Amino acid sequence: MDVKIHESWKQVLKNEFEKAYFLEIVTFLRTERMAGATIYPPGSLIFNAYNTTPFDQVKVVIIGQDPYHGPGQAHGLSFSVQNGIATPPSLQNIYKELHTDIGMPIPNHGNLTPWAEQGVLLLNASLTVRANQPMSHAKIGWSGFTDATISTISKEKEKVVFLLWGKFAQEKQVLIDETKHLVLKAAHPSPLSAYNGFFGCRHFSKTNEYLSKNGLSPINWNL
Secondary structure (H helix, E strand, O other), X not given: OOOOOOHXXXXXXXXXXXXXXXXXXXXXXXXXXXXOOOEEOOHHHXXXXXXXXXHHHOOEEEEEOOOOOOOOOOOOOOOOOOOOOOOOHHHHHHHHHHHXXXXXXXXXXXXXXXXXXXXXXXXXXXXXXXXXXXXXXXXXXXXXXXXXXXXXXXXXXXXXXXXXXXXXXXXXXXXXXXXXXXXXXXXXXXXXXXXXXXXXXXXXXXXXXXXXXXOOOOOOOOO
């Protein structure tokens, strides 16, 4: 596995890369590929969230669960898809809430890279998945690495906004020091649950209010 990861993350997570579980992930992915399995996202994009949002620039963390498992969708950023791919239902609902909350026009694409470039870490708990098999890599060790990522952000930084949508993301709350960060929770934006509290949560304006209040530049959510 060709691990491309921004130098800032290599520094703060250097101990994780040396742990047995991480080496096991690498071995597992190599074995999968040698067996002919298709894995998403492509190798060079597995750590795309880390490469697009360096550690020192993280202002907001949005936690997803699993990469998209269809062709051309996943590119290493939670909830985001590559240009030319139809906007998935959960992301459509995120756009609807943005429109209601801040008046953002609904984009005609699902690529959230501009958010990542402004300091929004779009982090999936698992960084890979086998094609057409959701959650197929959920138990190979990625959660140890991504939990360490969340814990390190909490410990080493201040005034970060964590957006926890749905039960899975909210289980990560224990990793976050709420005396120095803001945690915002809501239902998951999926069509199954968005009406249970995601719509109307106003997380995007609340995020910017908090950042501005703490002397940080707000996120331009417009795409």
